[in-house]
Amino acid sequence: MERCIWNGNLIDINDYLRPFEKSREIRTASDNGELLCIEPNCLCRTLVFCHGQIRKPYLRHRDNVECYYEEFEKRDTPRIKKIRDKLYDLFIGRGHNVKQIVRFPTGRHYAHLLFDSNGKKIVLQIADKSLNKRQCDAIVSECESSGYLLNWIVIGDTNRYQDDVYNYYISRFVFNTSSDHTLIIINENADRITQTPMAHRRYYNNDFGFCAKGKLEKLVLKDDKFGIDDIDLKYQQWRNQQAERDKKLREKSAQNERIYHTYDINHENNIIKRGISPLSTKLFENELKPGVRFDHKNHGSGIITKIEDNMVYVKFANGCQDSFFVSHFMSSSLIKILK
Numbered sequence: 001m002e003r004c005i006w007n008g009n010l011i012d013i014n015d016y017l018r019p020f021e022k023s024r025e026i027r028t029a030s031d032n033g034e035l036l037c038i039e040p041n042c043l044c045r046t047l048v049f050c051h052g053q054i055r056k057p058y059l060r061h062r063d064n065v066e067c068y069y070e071e072f073e074k075r076d077t078p079r080i081k082k083i084r085d086k087l088y089d090l091f092i093g094r095g096h097n098v099k100q101i102v103r104f105p106t107g108r109h110y111a112h113l114l115f116d117s118n119g120k121k122i123v124l125q126i127a128d129k130s131l132n133k134r135q136c137d138a139i140v141s142e143c144e145s146s147g148y149l150l151n152w153i154v155i156g157d158t159n160r161y162q163d164d165v166y167n168y169y170i171s172r173f174v175f176n177t178s179s180d181h182t183l184i185i186i187n188e189n190a191d192r193i194t195q196t197p198m199a200h201r202r203y204y205n206n207d208f209g210f211c212a213k214g215k216l217e218k219l220v221l222k223d224d225k226f227g228i229d230d231i232d233l234k235y236q237q238w239r240n241q242q243a244e245r246d247k248k249l250r251e252k253s254a255q256n257e258r259i260y261h262t263y264d265i266n267h268e269n270n271i272i273k274r275g276i277s278p279l280s281t282k283l284f285e286n287e288l289k290p291g292v293r294f295d296h297k298n299h300g301s302g303i304i305t306k307i308e309d310n311m312v313y314v315k316f317a318n319g320c321q322d323s324f325f326v327s328h329f330m331s332s333s334l335i336k337i338l339k
């Protein structure tokens, strides 16, 4: 372990390694039994500071006991710690009543951040892809039986849109089971966030829905929920953009339909006699057929598996399958056909 309570404060021993005088202070505190385990109910709260030649400095319980906090710290990676610190600083700076690393009274897991807001206890829990279903379920159940309101924030890529089926378990879990069906992603640097609310995701068929992006400072706690402060405005802007794009797509689609049907007729008769443009012939003979590979901006590389009834069926390298209208496939700015 690297953290403990000393004189009532949460400290990290890495902050006490230099200069030498500081490391003497921490050794003296250890000798005096002043370094205490963070877990108030630990069976041996007294910790010993250890610092040898090989292993980096650490704290151990003076007696060998099973300690929930020790378990917690093993999974508390530098990445999670950094994000927790940033979130803590953000909200404490705004005057919120928030504590770090508090065990659920009825369980063995710890809330990363626990807010006390108008008499309600609200948890903000940080997760990454390593959090498995069993741990998720345990946290949900302990939080519930403690009477706390649980909110998640998931570490991920804030540059991409969040599409449910392509996400890791924890992202899908949060998106589908959280009370407001909202997925909030934070990047590893802890300076960018995205928010994907399920309520807004099916506005545009065959697309990946709405995902608001912003700086970390945009994150607020409102009505017991976390989210981007101007998400309604962002959603309206997105709708306007979609409507504009929709209009353009319809125009392009009508144009492509004409080419497609002309090609169909001509294929059976004689292409040259009917006078089809060489461009559209090339388009469908060379580009749109099973086996053709393409890159999708959000989902990576894929291959066309079938073309049927005006639909293009595809399989992505990650194993996921999908289908698109021919016109959408040909005109989408997300899709690039590989030569």
Ligand SMILES: [Zn+2]
Residues within 6 Å of the ligand: 037, 038, 039, 042, 043, 044, 045, 061, 067, 068, 069, 070
């Ligand atoms: Zn302990």
